[in-house]
Amino acid sequence: MSRIKELLATGQPGDAVTVKGWVRTKRELKDFAFLELNDGSSLAGLQAVLTPTVPNYDALIKQVNTGATVSCEGVLVASQGKNQRIELQAKALTLWGEADPTTYPLQKKRHSFEFLRTLGHLRGRTNTLGAVFRVRNACATAIHQFFQARGFLWVHTPIITASDCEGAGEMFGVTSLNLENLPKLANGQVDYSQDFFERPAYLTVSGQLEAEIMAMAFSNVYTFGPTFRAENSNTSRHLAEFWMVEPEMAFCDLEGDMDLAEDFLKFIFRYLLEHCPEDMQFFQDRIDQTVLATADQIIHNEFARVTYTEAVSLLEKSSRTFEFPVAWGLDLQSEHERYLAEDYFQKPVIVTDYPAKIKAFYMRLSEDGQTVRAMDILAPKIGEIIGGSQREERLDILTQRIQAQGLDPQTYWWYLDLRRYGTVPHAGFGLGFERLVQFMTGMDNIRDVIPFPRFPGSAEF
Ligand code: 4AD
Ligand code: MG
Numbered sequence: 001m002s003r004i005k006e007l008l009a010t011g012q013p014g015d016a017v018t019v020k021g022w023v024r025t026k027r028e029l030k031d032f033a034f035l036e037l038n039d040g041s042s043l044a045g046l047q048a049v050l051t052p053t054v055p056n057y058d059a060l061i062k063q064v065n066t067g068a069t070v071s072c073e074g075v076l077v078a079s080q081g082k083n084q085r086i087e088l089q090a091k092a093l094t095l096w097g098e099a100d101p102t103t104y105p106l107q108k109k110r111h112s113f114e115f116l117r118t119l120g121h122l123r124g125r126t127n128t129l130g131a132v133f134r135v136r137n138a139c140a141t142a143i144h145q146f147f148q149a150r151g152f153l154w155v156h157t158p159i160i161t162a163s164d165c166e167g168a169g170e171m172f173g174v175t176s177l178n179l180e181n182l183p184k185l186a187n188g189q190v191d192y193s194q195d196f197f198e199r200p201a202y203l204t205v206s207g208q209l210e211a212e213i214m215a216m217a218f219s220n221v222y223t224f225g226p227t228f229r230a231e232n233s234n235t236s237r238h239l240a241e242f243w244m245v246e247p248e249m250a251f252c253d254l255e256g257d258m259d260l261a262e263d264f265l266k267f268i269f270r271y272l273l274e275h276c277p278e279d280m281q282f283f284q285d286r287i288d289q290t291v292l293a294t295a296d297q298i299i300h301n302e303f304a305r306v307t308y309t310e311a312v313s314l315l316e317k318s319s320r321t322f323e324f325p326v327a328w329g330l331d332l333q334s335e336h337e338r339y340l341a342e343d344y345f346q347k348p349v350i351v352t353d354y355p356a357k358i359k360a361f362y363m364r365l366s367e368d369g370q371t372v373r374a375m376d377i378l379a380p381k382i383g384e385i386i387g388g389s390q391r392e393e394r395l396d397i398l399t400q401r402i403q404a405q406g407l408d409p410q411t412y413w414w415y416l417d418l419r420r421y422g423t424v425p426h427a428g429f430g431l432g433f434e435r436l437v438q439f440m441t442g443m444d445n446i447r448d449v450i451p452f453p454r455f456p457g458s459a460e461f
Pocket of ligand 1: 389
């Protein structure tokens with residue numbers, strides 16, 4: 001069996017091949033028929049030409065419709081068509097699965113992405129979602145290549161955890177208890193001793209804390225896995241389940257962290273242009289006419305770098321009216337992030353040194369006692385794409401910070417132990433994988449860059 005991508009690239013007239021895939025379109029003429037076959041390997045399909053010499057031609061041509069699965073055996077020939085170099089002259093056609101044209105939901109016309117979301121089981125067969133999922137695969141490959149080439153260990157951090165890395169209380173609970181009849185203690189609280197883990201457990205919001213454990217033994221590590229947030233994800237940038245890439249480096253400060261993050265994004269863009277040129281051209285032509293210029297700009301220019309304090313003053317000085325207030329001490333909202341990246345700098349910008357009060361407990365407190373060594377990378381059209389920091393490696397300050405945020409140091413005993421035994425300055429960041437794919441493809445809604453999006457009210461497919 002041959003994959004269509006390879007045939008389109010290197011197949012030669014005269015090659016005998018068998019192609020297996022789904023019928024995208026059928027065109028019946030008087031003495032022959034064209035089938036456009038797609039097997040998901042590439043955006044472009046392979047045109048098969050069927051003539052009555054194909055056994056059972058008359059019956060097959062009635063049964064084979066858009067959406068049907070077939071294998072087609074034949075010989076490649078030079079094509080007369082203007083958009084294709086070769087086509088497949090069929091000798092035999094096998095129909096694996098029919099698709100009733102009166103009910104098959106993917107019609108030839110363009111469907112809205114919203115409608116396609118109701119067809120999570122079929123939408124991968126469309127041009128756009130096909131291109132998105134191939135780009136997703138290429139980005140994932142690039143991520144591993146980048147870190148493996150630099151000697152980072154890929155570590156697998158747990159999905160089920162007892163600790164809230166971000167301290168934001170946005171965790172989904174995991175329980176084996178019967179929710180309708182929870183065992184209760186005398187004081188009315190749930191009796192977790194009867195639960196599977198004998199304590200409250202949650203889906204992880206981030207693998208960072210465990211990645212830090214591993215970095216304290218292997219120096220440079222990264223995670224790449226699903227993370228979960230029970231936050232309001234009714235936006236085009238939030239999912240309840242998303243994938244995160246989290247490198248963690250021992251013997252590293254915030255500057256090293258930012259440099260790595262910038263090299264990392266440049267590498268992935270370069271990889272994508274090299275490995276998915278056809279899909280990227282499709283996004284440029286059909287989705288967002290700035291994607292190629294953006295990629296080029298990322299690869300060839302340095303990111304802007306400003307402190308949070310500078311960013312706030314830029315926002316205060318701007319003539320733009322914002323919906324949300326801007327003042328030192330308040331978190332930047334998506335509109336502020338987008339103004340900075342899209343309008344002011346017109347390229348990705350790294351904002352550093354945020355107020356300690358609005359950032360997580362693990363970020364390293366600066367000498368001023370007010371700010372932490374945090375960095376967010378803000379991208380045009382997306383806003384925050386990466387969040388990272390140098391970590392607090394000093395036991396006393398970390399303990400105070402945990403308490404100051406109303407968290408229980410007891411829960412983090414092992415995290416504090418890492419500061420007791422062989423502590424070292426270290427840093428890392430988290431890249432939202434879907435936001436990256438959105439940024440690269442120009443797709444408007446994050447729900448269309450993950451095969452099975454999870455958001456309020458949606459867990460069907
Ligand atoms: O900024 P966040 O919350 O940082 C962390 O979780 C750190 N523990 C990472 C680290 O330093 N190792 O999340 C990191 C990134 C964000 O910048 C954003 O791109 C993405 O994860 N993200 C989301 N993506 C989709 N849906 C959501 N609900 C997201 N929340 C965060
Ligand atoms: Mg963040």
